[in-house]
Amino acid sequence: MAKKRSFTFWSGVTLVIVLIFTLFIVYPLLSLFVSAFRDPETQAFTLENFMKFFSKKYYMRALGNSFKVTTLTTLLAVFIGAPLAYLTTAFKIKGKGLLDILIIISMLSPPFIGAYSWVLLAGRSGVITTFVRNTFGIELGSIYGFGGILLVLTLKLYPYIYMYTKGTLKKVDASLIEASESLGCSGIKKIFTVIMPLITPTILAGGLIVFMNALADFGTPMLIGEGFVVMPVLIYNEFISEMGGSASFAAAIAVILVMVTSVMFVLQKYVVNKKSFTMSSLRPIQAKELKGWKNIAAHVLIYFIVFVSIIPQATVIYTSFKATSGAIFVKGFSLESYRKIFTSLGGPIVNTYKFGVIAIVIIVLLSMFISYLTTRRKSTLTNIIDTLTMFPYIIPGSVLGITLLISFNDKPLILSGTSLIIIVAFVVRRMPYTLRSSAAILYQISPSMEEAAVSLGDSPVKSFFKVTAIMMLPGVLSGAILSWITIINELSASVILYTGDTRTMSVSIYTEVIRASYGTAAALASILTLTTVVSLLLFFKVSGKKEISL
Template sequence: MSGRMKRMDIWSFITAVIFVGYIVFLIVPLFMILIKSFFDGTTGEFSLAYFHKFFSKAYYMNAVWNSVKVTVCVTLLSIIVAGPLAYIMSTIRIKGSGTIRILILISSMSAPFIGAYAWILLLGRSGVITKFVYQVLGVRMPDIYGFAGILLVLTLQLSPLIFMYVSGALKNVDHSLMEAAESMNCTGIRRMWKVLVPLITPTLLAGGLLVFMRAFADFGTPMLIGEGYRTVPVLIFNEFISEVGGDDGFAAAISVIVILFTTVIFLLQKYIANRKSYSMSALNPIEPKRKKGLSNIAAHAYVYLFTAIAMMPQVYVAYTSFQKTSGKIFVKGYSLDSYRAAFSKVGDAIYNTFFLAGLTILIIIFTAILIAYATVKRKSAAANLLDTFTMLPYIVPGSILGIALLVTFNKQPIILSGTAAILIAAFVIRRLPYTIRSSAAVLHQVNDSIEEAAISLGASTMKTFFRITVPMMLSGVIAGAILSWISIITELSTSIILYTGKTRTMTVAVYTEVVRGNYGVAAALSTLLTVITVISLLLFFKLSGKKEVTM
C-alpha cells in the first residue's frame, strides 16, 4: 500500500510540474492576450474598442474572408487531389511506389514559404516557365501572385498530409467489403463513394482539420506571394510589428477572434468524427494489384504527375543554388558562390538553427516521455486535463503563440524577449505533441505486468521507469523526436515574431533573403534545409521500420 502511495506521489509531483510549465508558457500567455484585447492601450481602461474596430471595417473582415476562402479551398482541393492518389497507391501496383511515397513525404516536410519562393522562380513575372511559354507560344501566363498562387502552393504542400492519413485508413479496410460490394454490381467510382468514403470519413475529417489549421495559420506563403491578398496571419503580423507603430492590443484582439474560430472548427470536427466513426478490423486488408490497359496507364500518369509537380519546387531551388550569381541576379554557369555567401553572410543562422533545435529536442524528448507515461499509464482527471493541454497548440497558430509569449515575457518578473529561451519555449510547446503521440502509441503496447514484476523484485518506481519502461519506449520516442526536429527547423510563423539578430534561424534567413531579392543565398539555405529534412526522414524510416509518417 505504501509503495502504491509513493508511486502516486512521485507521478502526481511530475504531472504537477509539467502542468506548471504549460500554465506558465501557454495558458498565462494566452490569458494575457485575452486581457490585453479588452483594455485600451492608452488609458488602460476596459474597452471593446479593438473588437469594434475589427468588425466595423471591411479591410479587416476581408482578411478574415480571404483566410477562410484560402483554407476551405486548400482543404477541399487537398482531399480531391490526395484522396484518389491514396486510393490508387493502395489498390493498384505502381512501379517505384516506395520511392514515390518518400518523395511525397519530402514534398510535404519543407516549409510552405520555400515552395512559394520556388514558384516565384518558376511562375513569377520573370519566372522560367513564364518566360518559356511566352517565348515559344507567345502567350502571357497568369503570374503566381495572389489567391491562385497561394492556393497552388498550399495545396501542393498540404495534400500529402491527406495522402498519409487516407493511406493509413485504407490499410484498416477489409477487402471482403469491397468484394461484397462488387458482387452486388457496385464497382469503380460508385463503390469507392458508397463503401470506402463512409468508412474513412473520420480519417478524412482528421486530415482535413490538420490541413485547415496549417493553411489558416500559414504566414510565409501569403506574405511572399499574396501581393495585396491579405490573410489573418499577415494582418496580425503587420498590426503587431509595424514600421509606423504597431498596436499590440489590436493584434491581441484579432488573435482572440482567431483562437475562438479555430476552436469552433476543432470541436465541430471532433463532433462530426465521433458521429461518423466506425470500428474496423482488416483480417483481409486491401492489397495493391496489377492492372492492365488504360486504367493502369491513367493510374501511373496521375501518381507520377502529382509527384513531379510536388517535387518541382525543391528540385528547382536546389538547381538554382548551384547557379552563378552577379549581385542578386542568376547568370550563366555554375559555382558554389551562393553557398559561400550563405555561410559567410548568414552562418550564424545555420548555427542557431542547429543549436536551438538540438536543445529543444532534448527538452521535448524528456518531457514527452513523462507526459506519455502519465497520460497512458497513470490515468486520472489530472492526466486527462494534461492530455488536453498538449492538444492546444493544434488550435493556436504559431504567430499568435509568438505574440502571446512576447507580450507576457517582455517585463518583470520574467524577461525572456530577445533571448534564445523564448524561442525554445515556443518550439517546445508547438512541437511537443508529435513526440508525445508517437511515444504514447508505443507505450500502449507495453504490458503493465513487466513493471509490476520489476517492482516486486525490489526496484524503485523511478528505477523501473528509466531502466525498464523508457528503453521499450525508445523507438517511438526517437521517431516522434525526428518529426519534431523536422517541424522545428522549418518553422517560420513563430520564429519571425520572436527572433532577434542574435537568434535568427535558417527559415527567417531564407525569408529575409527572398524579400531582399538575394535568391542565390535563399536557394542555398533552402537546399540545406531540404537535405537536412531528407536525412532526418530517412533516419526516421530506418529507426521506425516504417515507410510512412502518422501525424
C-alpha cells in the first residue's frame, strides 16, 4: 500500500500562498479578461471593445506611440548605458563610487519627478528656456510631447543597462581579452568581436526591463505628453473619464497591453536562453589608466551624463526652498512650501510610510516562505507559485490598478476606496525584488545546516525559523529595501486606486504638479528623494555591497 502523505506545516503554507495568489493575481486577471469581452450594458459576450480599438486611428495611434517611445528609449538606454559601464569598468575614473551612487539614485527616483523637473527647467517658462530666449533670442524646442518623454525616460532607464552590463563585465575573464589582443585584435574591433558577444544576453535582459518600464510608465506622458497619447494614459483616461469612459473598453485596452508585454517577455526569455552561457572569472578585468586626451574625453563624457541624469533630483531639492507667491516662484528662499505640506498634506506623507511598512512586512514574510518552497520543497503547487511570481513583471501598474478595481468593487469582497487595495497593489507589484534576493541567498545556504538542527532534536519547521530564516535575513532585508524604495515611489497603480483618505506622496506630487503648485510638489518630491537616498545607504550597510546587483 502507498504511504499516505500527512498534512504538514509546509503543506499549509503552500495552500495559503496559492489561495493568496489566486485571490489577488489570478482572479483579478480573469476578471479583467472577462470584463474586456463583456458588453457594458447587456453584460453579454462581445468582441465590440476590441473591434472599437483596432478600427479607430486614435487608439491605434496610441499603441504606435507606445512602441515608438519604448523602442527608442530602449535603444538609447543601451547606447548610453553599455559604453558607460565599459568605461567605468575598464578604466580608472575619478570618483567612480560617487558616480555609481548618483546613477542609482537617478534610477530609483520616480520618472514623473524627472518630467516635473524638466518642465521647471525647459518648459515654456522654464529657467533654461527663459535664459536662452532672453540672452540669445533663441526659442528652444518644447519639452512637451514625444521629445520630452523620450528624454525623461532615457535618463531614468539607462541605469538599468549600466548596472546589468557592469555586473557582467566584472565576470569577464581578462585572459580572453589578452588572448584576442595577442592575435592582433585591439581597440574597437576587440569590443565588437570579444566583449559584445559576451555581454549581449545581459543587454537583452536589461533591455527588457527598460522596455517594460517605458511601456508601463504613466506619470511622464501624463505630465508632459500633451497631445502625444500612449497606452497607459489612454487606459487611465478611458477608465476614469467622466465623459463617456467605459470600464469594459479600458479593460480591453489593458488586455492588449498585457498581451504585448507577455509576448515581449517570452521572446526575450527565448533569445536569452539561446544565447546565454556561464562565465567564471578567475582574473577579472583590471581598470587601466587612460592618458592624454582620451582620459579627459572619458571623464568629461561620464561626468556630463551623470550630471544630466541627476538634474531632476537637484532641481526639486533646490526649488523646494524657493519662495513662492501662490503657485509662482519668486526671488528669495523660504520654508513656506514645507510648512504647507506638513499642515495640509501631512496625510499623504503618513500614508506613504504606513502603507509602505505594512506592505514590506507582508512582502518579507511571503518572500521567505515562497523562496523556501520553490527552492527546497519543489512540487506541482510550488511550480505554479513560481510561475505566478512572474506576473508582476508583465503587468503594468495602471493595468494592475484597473484589475483590482474591477475585481473588488462589488460583493462579496469590496476593497475599492480602502487602504487595503493600495497595500495589495504594492505587494503584488514590488514583491519580486525581495523574492529574488531571498531565493539567491537561499541557494548559498547548505541544506545540511537545517539537517544538523533536525538531527539535534528540532522539528523541520523549528529548524527553518531558528537556522535558515536567520541566515536568510541579510539577503531578504537587502531585497526588502529595494522593494521599499519602489513602493514609496509608486504612482501608476496608486493614481487609479487612491481616494482622498488614501493618497500617497507620489499621488500628491502628481496632483500638485497638475495644479501648477510647484513649490509644494518640490517639497514633497524632496522628502521622497531624501527617503530614497537614506534607504539606499541602508541597503549598502545591510548588504555589505557598494552597488546594486540586478
